[in-house]
Amino acid sequence: MTALSTAPGHVADRAAARPAKRSPAGLRGTPGQWSGRFVVALVLLAFGLFFAIPIVWLLLATTKSPTDLIQNNPFSFGSLDGFAVNWNALFAFQDGAVVGWLGNSALYSVVALAITLVVSVPAGYALALTEFRLRRALLVTTLVVMLIPNTALVLPVFLELNTVGLIGSPLAVILPFSFFPFGVYLTYIYFNTSIPRDLLAAARIDGCTEFGVFTRIALPLATPVVALVAFFSFVQNWNNYFLPFVMLPASDQYPMQVGLTSLLASTPAFNPSSAGAASVQLPTLALATIMSVLPVLIVFLFSQRFLVSGMTAGGTKE
C-alpha cells in the first residue's frame, strides 16, 4: 500500500519535470526520478495484471476439460480437442438453446438499434438546428433521463407493460431498448457544433426542402456520430440483463445474457442440485461467458480509438 500511496507525487513529478516535446524515455535521471519510474511501473504492472488476468484465464479455460481446469496450471493451454468438446457441449445444451438465445440477442439488439437511429438522429438534428415550442424542455428532460441509470426505470416499465399485456412479447424488450436519450444527446451535440449553418442555409436557397436538407446535407455529414450512436446502443442492448430478465418469462425468448443464468443454474459446481445428464461443466460455462460478449468484445477490440474519441470528445475542446 505504501507504493500506491506515494505514487501520485512521483507521477506528477515526472509529468512536470519533462518538457513538452520529449525525446523517448531517456536513460538519464536523478535517483528520485528513477524511484518515481519504478513506482509508476509497479502500479501499472499491478493493475495491468488485475485487468488482464481474468480475461486471459477465461480464454484459456475454454480449451480445458473440467479436471484440467481444476488440476492444471491456471494459465496452461488445454487442447483444441478440449475446446471442441466444450463447444459441442455448449451448443447441445437443451437441444441448442444457446443458438436461440444468441439469435434473440441479435434480434432484440439490432431491431432496437434500427429504431433508435430512425428516431434519435432526426430528434438530435431538430433539437440542434430548429426552433419549436418545448424544445428546451425536451432537451433538459433528455439530459436528466440520460443520466439516470437505465435499471431505475425497469420495474416501472414492467408495471406499465404488464397492464397492457405486452409482457412476454419481444416488443417488451425492443421498444424500451429503442428509447435511447444518450443517442439523441450525442447527435444533438454533433449537429450543434459540427455542422456549418451556412451550408444548410445555402441548400435552402438552392431550393432544397427541409427534409432534403436533413437527408442530403446533414445526415451524410453526421455519419461518424450515427456510427457512434449505433455502437453504444448496440452494446447497451446486447449487455442488458435486468430488462429482459423481467420482461420475458419464457426460456426460448431469453437473450444470451439471461440464458447465461440458465446455464449457471445447470452447473453443478455452483448449483449442486443440478447434477445430472443435462448438467453444464465449468469450461462450458466459461465458453458461454465468452460467447455472451463476443460481438461486443470484437467491436471493442477493433474500434478502440473510435470509441475513445466518442467518449472524450465534445467537452474537451475549449
Add this chain to the structure above:
Amino acid sequence: MTATVPDVEATAAAGVTPRLGRSPRRAGRASVRRSPVKNRMGYVFVSGYTVLMLVFGVFPALYALVLSVTTIDGSFAGFDNFAKVLGDYRFLPAVGHVAVYLVIWLVSLLVLVVLLALVVHAIRIRWLSNASRFIFYIPGALAGASSVMLWLFVLDPSVSPVGWLLEAFGFESFVQTINPANLPVVFTVIAFWTGAGGWIVIMYGALNNIPEEVMEAAKIDGANAVQTAVRIQLPMMKKWIAYMGIMSLAAGTQLFVEPQLLSQASNAVVANDYSLNQLAYLYAFQQNDFNGSAAISILLLVIALALSAFFVARGGLFEKD
C-alpha cells in the same frame, strides 16, 4: 448494468459513457437565430423520439407513482405502501448493504481512477500508454451478467487463476469467499474491473486537455510534483470527477445483477433480497404486490432523478443551450 458507469456504464456502461459538452463555448453562436419557418419540421423530427420518451420514460414513472399511492383495488392508499416497505424487515438491511457497498466502491473508484489516470498520463512511452489504456478498458466489454459470471470463476478458489491469493486471505472455498461480510468488497472489485477503464480513459482525456503552457508555467514557477497534481491537474479534472462520482452513486443504488447471480450461484448463501432492487423485484414477482414494488421503485427513482437533475443543473458539463 453492472452497477458501473455506466455505465462509462459501464455502462458504462457501463458501460456506456455519455459524451460531454460544455456550455461556455456557445457564446459565439448564440446570435445565430433558429429560423421560425422550420417549426413544423422540428415537430416531425422529434415526434418519434418524444413518443418513446413519453411511453418509456415519463408514463412508467407516473404510473409507478400512482401504483405506489394506491391499493391493489385502486383506491387511494396515501403513504401506506411506503410505510409497508419501509417497515419490511428486509428493507433496512438492504439499505445498509447498498450503503456499505457504495462507500467502499465510490472511495476506491475515485482514488484509483484518478491515480491511474495520472499514472497513464505520465507515461511518455507512447505504446505503453496506449497499451495500458487498452488493457484497462477492454473489460468494459463484459458487462452485466457476463462479468459477474467471469468473477464467479475468479472467486472460486478451486479454479481461480489467483487461488493462491484467495487462500492467502483464508478463503478455501467459494462459499467462504462470498461470505456476506465480503460482499461489498466483492461487488466493488467486480464493478471496478468492469467499469474503471472507461473512466480512466475519460480522465486521461481530461488531463490531456490541460494546456501544455499551464503545466510549463507551473514548472517554471517551481511547483513540485505534488503541487502540480493538487493545484493544477486535480482542479482541472474536478467536473469530470464529480460526474464520475454522481453517475456511479446513482448506478450503485440500483445494484441488482451482481447479488442476483451470486445468490443463484451460491445456493442462497447470498440472500436474494440483498439489494433494494432485488427487494422491489421480489415484491412484484414473488408476492405479486405491484404497489409495494412500485413504492420501492419510486424511492430508487427519486434518488436517481435527484442526482441526475442536480448534476444537469449544477455540473456545468452538459450543453443545454
